[in-house]
Amino acid sequence: MTSARRWRNLPLHVVLIVGCGFAAFPFFWMVTTSFKNIYEATSVPPVWFPSVWLWGNYIAAWNAAPFARYFLNTLLVGGCTTALDLVTGCLAGYALARVRFPGRNVIFFLFLATVMIPFELLIVPDFIIVNRLGWYNTYLAQIAPFAASGFSIFLLRQFFAQIPGELYEAAVMDGAGHLRFLWQVAVPLSVPALVTTALFNFIASWNAFLWPLIVTGKQELRPIQLGLSAFQNESGTNFQLLMAGTTIVILPVLLVFVLAQRHLIEGIARAGLKG
Amino acid sequence: MKRLLGVATAGIMLLAACGGSASAPSSAPSSASPASAAASAKPSTAAAAAPASSGPASTAAAKPSAAAPAASGKVSITFWHTQTGANGQTLNAMVAAFNASHPTIQVNAESVGNYNDEYQKLLAAAKANALPDVAVAYENVVSDLMKANAVVPLDHYVNDPQVGLSLDSQADIFPGFVEDNKFKQFNNQMLSFPFTKSVILAYYNTDLLTAAGVSQVPQTWDQYSAAMKAVTDYAKKNNMPWNGANALNDDASEFDFEIMSRGGQLISDDQKKSLFNNDAAVAALQMNADLQKAGAAYQPNGFDWENDLAAQKTLTRLDSSTSYAFIDPIIAKAPKPFKYVAAAPPTNPGVKLTVMYGANIAIFKTTPQKQAAAWEFIKWFTATPQTAQWSIKTHYLPVRQSAATSPDFAAALAQSQPLKAAFDILPYAKPEPAAAGWQQVRDILQQTVDAVVTGKAQPKAALDDAQKKADAALAG
Numbered sequence: 001m002t003s004a005r006r007w008r009n010l011p012l013h014v015v016l017i018v019g020c021g022f023a024a025f026p027f028f029w030m031v032t033t034s035f036k037n038i039y040e041a042t043s044v045p046p047v048w049f050p051s052v053w054l055w056g057n058y059i060a061a062w063n064a065a066p067f068a069r070y071f072l073n074t075l076l077v078g079g080c081t082t083a084l085d086l087v088t089g090c091l092a093g094y095a096l097a098r099v100r101f102p103g104r105n106v107i108f109f110l111f112l113a114t115v116m117i118p119f120e121l122l123i124v125p126d127f128i129i130v131n132r133l134g135w136y137n138t139y140l141a142q143i144a145p146f147a148a149s150g151f152s153i154f155l156l157r158q159f160f161a162q163i164p165g166e167l168y169e170a171a172v173m174d175g176a177g178h179l180r181f182l183w184q185v186a187v188p189l190s191v192p193a194l195v196t197t198a199l200f201n202f203i204a205s206w207n208a209f210l211w212p213l214i215v216t217g218k219q220e221l222r223p224i225q226l227g228l229s230a231f232q233n234e235s236g237t238n239f240q241l242l243m244a245g246t247t248i249v250i251l252p253v254l255l256v257f258v259l260a261q262r263h264l265i266e267g268i269a270r271a272g273l274k275g
Numbered sequence: 276m277k278r279l280l281g282v283a284t285a286g287i288m289l290l291a292a293c294g295g296s297a298s299a300p301s302s303a304p305s306s307a308s309p310a311s312a313a314a315s316a317k318p319s320t321a322a323a324a325a326p327a328s329s330g331p332a333s334t335a336a337a338k339p340s341a342a343a344p345a346a347s348g349k350v351s352i353t354f355w356h357t358q359t360g361a362n363g364q365t366l367n368a369m370v371a372a373f374n375a376s377h378p379t380i381q382v383n384a385e386s387v388g389n390y391n392d393e394y395q396k397l398l399a400a401a402k403a404n405a406l407p408d409v410a411v412a413y414e415n416v417v418s419d420l421m422k423a424n425a426v427v428p429l430d431h432y433v434n435d436p437q438v439g440l441s442l443d444s445q446a447d448i449f450p451g452f453v454e455d456n457k458f459k460q461f462n463n464q465m466l467s468f469p470f471t472k473s474v475i476l477a478y479y480n481t482d483l484l485t486a487a488g489v490s491q492v493p494q495t496w497d498q499y500s501a502a503m504k505a506v507t508d509y510a511k512k513n514n515m516p517w518n519g520a521n522a523l524n525d526d527a528s529e530f531d532f533e534i535m536s537r538g539g540q541l542i543s544d545d546q547k548k549s550l551f552n553n554d555a556a557v558a559a560l561q562m563n564a565d566l567q568k569a570g571a572a573y574q575p576n577g578f579d580w581e582n583d584l585a586a587q588k589t590l591t592r593l594d595s596s597t598s599y600a601f602i603d604p605i606i607a608k609a610p611k612p613f614k615y616v617a618a619a620p621p622t623n624p625g626v627k628l629t630v631m632y633g634a635n636i637a638i639f640k641t642t643p644q645k646q647a648a649a650w651e652f653i654k655w656f657t658a659t660p661q662t663a664q665w666s667i668k669t670h671y672l673p674v675r676q677s678a679a680t681s682p683d684f685a686a687a688l689a690q691s692q693p694l695k696a697a698f699d700i701l702p703y704a705k706p707e708p709a710a711a712g713w714q715q716v717r718d719i720l721q722q723t724v725d726a727v728v729t730g731k732a733q734p735k736a737a738l739d740d741a742q743k744k745a746d747a748a749l750a751g
Contacts, residue, residue, distance in 0.1 A: 039608035042582040064360060123395075128403040136405065214396050217353065217385035217407075229388050230359045236578050236601035238360075 030250075034058070034243035041240040054240070061244035065227040066219060071252075074223040077142045077212075078205030082198050084147035089197055092148070093156030094182045098168065108157065114150040119210075127214055141215040142208070142223070152197045159193035160186055195263035199256070206253050224249050350648040351381040352408035357393050357634070358471075358669075359386055365668040373655055380648045390634065401425055406639040409649040414709030417467045417637050418458065422711070427638040428464040429456075432650040440654070447675045448657075455706030456635055460546050467635035468653050469674040473596040474629045474697050474704045475532050477620040480590050482613040483509075492618045496537065499621040500562055503571040506590045511570075519573030520590040521566055522580035525724040527717035529593050531707050532630040533559035536622035542749075546710035549745040551720070552738040560727045560734035567728050574728065585609040593620055595632045596697035600670040617693035619700040627703040633671065672697055715748040 033041050034057055036050040061067075095101075096108045126145055135141040163186055171181045187194065209225040216222055228249065231242040358366045363386050370384045385407070387393045394416055400406045401423050412420070420426050433439050445453075452469035479492055484502065487509035493499035503520040510517040531541055531551075539555025542548070566572035575583060581598070583589040585605040592598075599617055606615065622628050636656075638649045655661060662673040663681035678684050679698070688695045707713075723741045726732040732740075 037608045039582065039585055039605050042579065042605065043586065044579060044582060124399050124402050127399045127405075131403045131405045210392075210395075213388050213392055214399055217355070217383075217387070219386070226388070229392075230363075232389060233360065233362070233601070236581060236598070 030243050030246055033240060034061075034247050036240050038238065038240055041243070057240050057244040058248065061231070061241045061248060064241060064245070065230040067224070067227050067245075067248065069220060070222055070224045070227045073139075073221060074206060074208075077139060077208075077223060078202055080139075080143045081146045081205050082201040084143070085149055085152050085201050086194060086197060088148035089152035089156045090182065090187060090194075092153045093158075094160050094178070094186060096153070097157045097160035098163075098186075099178060108154075111150040111153050115154070123210070123214060126211075130215055136215060137217050137221060138215075139221060142212050142221075145211070146201075146204075149201075151200070155197055156190065156193055159190040163189060192263050192266040195260055199260055199263075202256060203253060206249075349379055349381050350644050351383065352645050352648050352652070354382050354384045354649075354652070355387045355393060355396070355407045355410035356384060357387065357390055357411055362669045365665070369656065369661065369665065373652060377651065377655070380651060382648075382652050406641075408641050408645045409636060409638050409652065411470055411634045412467065412637050413634050414455065414458070414467070414706070415711075415714045417635065418460070418709060418711055420637070420639070421458070421461055421466055425639050426466050427640055427646050428461075428466055429468060429638065429650070430465050432647075433465060438647065438650065438654070447659075447677050449674065449676060449701050449704065451631055451701070451704040451706060452674055455631060455709075458709060459544065460710060467637040468657060470634055470636040470656075471669075471671045472631055472633035472674060473671055474631050474700060475529065475593055475620050476596045476598075476617045476629070476693065476696055476700075478584065478592050478594065478598065478602070478615055478617050478693075480584065480587060480613055481616045483587065483590050492616060493621050494619075495624050496558075496562065496621050500566065503566050503590070504569060507569065507571040516586070516588055517570075518575070518583055518588045519567070519571055521563075521572040522575045522583055522589045522592040523563060523567070523572050523724075523728065524580075524593050525574060525721055525728065527720040528630055528632060528707060530556075530559065530720050530724050532593070532620065532628070535630065535705060536620070536626055536628050538623055538626070542708040542710060542713075546708065547749055549716065549742055549749060551745070552742040556738055557734045560724065560737070563724065563728050564730070564734065568730070572728075574725070581605050584615070587611060587613060596672065596693060597632075597670045599691075599693040617696045619696060627700070629700045629704050631704040631706055666694070670694070672701055676702070710749060712748040712751070716745045719744050719748070 032049055035053045035055070036047065036057075037052070037054060040047040040050055092111070096104060096111075130136060130141045130145070135144070167185060168181055171185055176184070205223070207225060208223055212221075212223050213226060228242065228245050231238045231245060354370070356363075356366060367384060370382050374381055387396050390413065393411070397406065397410060397412065397416060397420065401420055406420075406425055417426055433445065448469070452472060453465070456465050456467045456469060457463050458466050477493075481492070483506055484492070487502075487506040489502045489505050491498075493502045506520045507517070510520075534541060534551055534553070534555045537555035537558055539553045540550040543550055563572060567574075573589070575589075578601075580589065580592050580594075581602050582605060584592060584602060586609060596617065602615075606612065619627070620629055636653055638646055638653070640646070656665070657674045659673075659675050659677045660681060662675050663678040663684040665671060666673040666678065667683055667687045673684065679688070688698060708716075719741050723732075723737045727734050727737050
């Protein structure tokens with residue numbers, strides 16, 4: 001690169017670095033605060049680095065609630081939700097993209113419309129249904145409502161719609177029907193979309209707080225975010241322990257993100273609308 | 276057609292982005308920020324779900340939620356509470372002790388988040404006919420659920436010759452707690468029982484008071500005002516990093532206290548009209564505004580006052596008697612240690628008063644056996660030995676005066692000055708109103724304090740305005 005071009009890029013880099021700083025600062029704060037004592041953690045003006053690095057905070061945070069069990073629950077519920085959502089999303093998305101049947105567009109619109117409904121509006125009706133089915137205090141109540149979602153169907157439909165018709169015709173000539181084409185051709189071609197959907201599901205399951213709070217009572221069934229409420233109280237918050245707990249909770253998500261980053265960006269970039 | 280589809284899809288995606296959550300529920304933990312983590316004693320109005328008052332009333336027998344399957348002959352009841360951490364462990368241990376000593380009853384205690392979360396859960400459960408058998412609840416929550424016809428009045432149990440409380444036992448409960456749980460708008464029935472109670476105390480940095488020449492802890496509002504100014508002068512003269520002498524607590528509970536301690540009333544007996552627009556309220560607002568202007572008071576955010584007190588950037592704070600459990604570890608780590616005292620909050624001369632915080636416990640309509648079992652649990656939990664033990668371990672206050680006869684409690688009183696101060700003022704603790712609509716009035720009161728103290732409004736004008744809004748809230 002010529003040096004003139006380098007200088008022209010400088011403003012862009014400055015803006016990006018500043019933006020990066022803003023995005024990274026909360027994580028920096030979270031990690032450094034997790035090592036402070038309670039006085040330093042709540043000091044104003046803020047103390048940037050702890051005077052003594054209290055590794056014991058992580059042990060105390062881990063012991064404050066049954067986090068091991070919570071992790072397992074989140075993985076179980078998240079895994080099941082993601083798997084089910086992928087399957088239903090693939091089937092519905094493929095049908096809406098490539099199978100001609102009457103009312104296809106209307107159904108697609110309806111699925112899309114469900115994406116617009118704020119979750120808070122659904123809490124009471126969903127709870128009434130879940131309770132009548134006898135699923136209160138079960139894993140099923142945490143998985144079933146999210147086993148299919150309009151967002152995944154939309155995303156996957158867009159991807160399947162982009163597959164050239166010639167491929168399908170070629171597969172038909174070799175004796176394949178829709179289902180076989182879906183599983184053996186369309187799905188392998190749409191890996192970015194599948195990874196994106198899986199990631200969204202995984203992150204949403206990881207963040208799930210309100211719904212599991214409402215449908216579970218027993219500690220043994222609860223996911224990870226409910227564990228963080230152990231650090232808050234009517235009269236104060238143990239900030240240094242809360243930060244340690246939050247760091248523990250975030251680490252697996254960060255790991256998954258780093259591993260799947262390439263797929264995720266590709267998936268978002270390619271989920272464009274084409275005519 | 277394809278273009279229309281594309282445009283419509285783009286529009287829907289835009290709206291969906293505004294809506295926030297994608298596929299699965301992704302609401303971040305709502306209790307993560309200190310401001311929303313029940314910084315005030317009462318829960319703010321729940322953001323979710325339709326209000327319970329307009330919901331379909333769960334008629335007589337609400338279906339019990341899925342409790343653990345009962346062993347033969349055992350009555351199994353579900354108990355929702357909001358205790359976490361160490362307090363939660365204490366509660367679980369006590370529930371286990373109850374289960375062990377009562378072989379025919381099994382109490383399943385479930386921690387359901389903070390008070391806001393519990394409120395949302397209770398509302399959802401009320402609509403689904405799936406309320407627990409017994410739950411911790413504030414007065415306004417009990418009010419809402421009573422309107423949905425879900426609460427069991429306790430007078431029948433309290434006065435029952437076999438399972439109830441003797442007259443002596445009833446008189447043993449602090450009168451303020453009894454008053455707190457009798458709901459005027461429901462024929463003065465007792466709809467709940469005291470459970471995790473605390474009172475307003477004033478925390479003072481006594482080293483700072485002495486250094487500034489204030490010889491005794493303020494007992495009247497005039498002494499208080501003078502002390503704030505004296506300590507502020509001292510701090511300024513010595514160039515201390517200083518926020519203000521009083522870390523103003525603008526919560527409605529503290530404002531209610533300031534009015535009542537100056538002889539003012541809050542609400543009419545029929546619970547329909549607000550009475551807080553009086554001289555006492557004007558005096559309270561004026562004092563706070565003057566102190567703020569003189570640099571002798573400031574408004575901290577959330578729990579910041581705890582650190583400010585430890586850093587000696589402030590002198591005092593009116594707050595719950597449970598706070599000392601939190602400020603003790605912070606002060607222990609502070610750079611310059613000092614002594615503090617928790618005192619009865621200041622009042623008009625000759626007045627002994629404080630306002631009570633904390634939640635009560637209510638029984639919901641299920642079956643007669645479960646309701647009876649729930650009453651046994653409440654009766655046991657609030658009996659003298661248990662209420663004393665609960666208070667010692669959790670820093671809440673006992674509900675009975677006879678707790679003082681327990682040797683463990685007497686020892687705890689000797690060791691903990693804040694606990695003793697709270698227990699001594701407890702006979703004079705008064706409840707706040709629990710009328711329908713009072714939750715909104717609390718928000719109005721807090722906004723009034725904020726407006727006057729920051730100089731945006733004059734006390735009388737602000738109170739006139741607040742009265743109009745409050746009366747509307749109480750009426751509708």
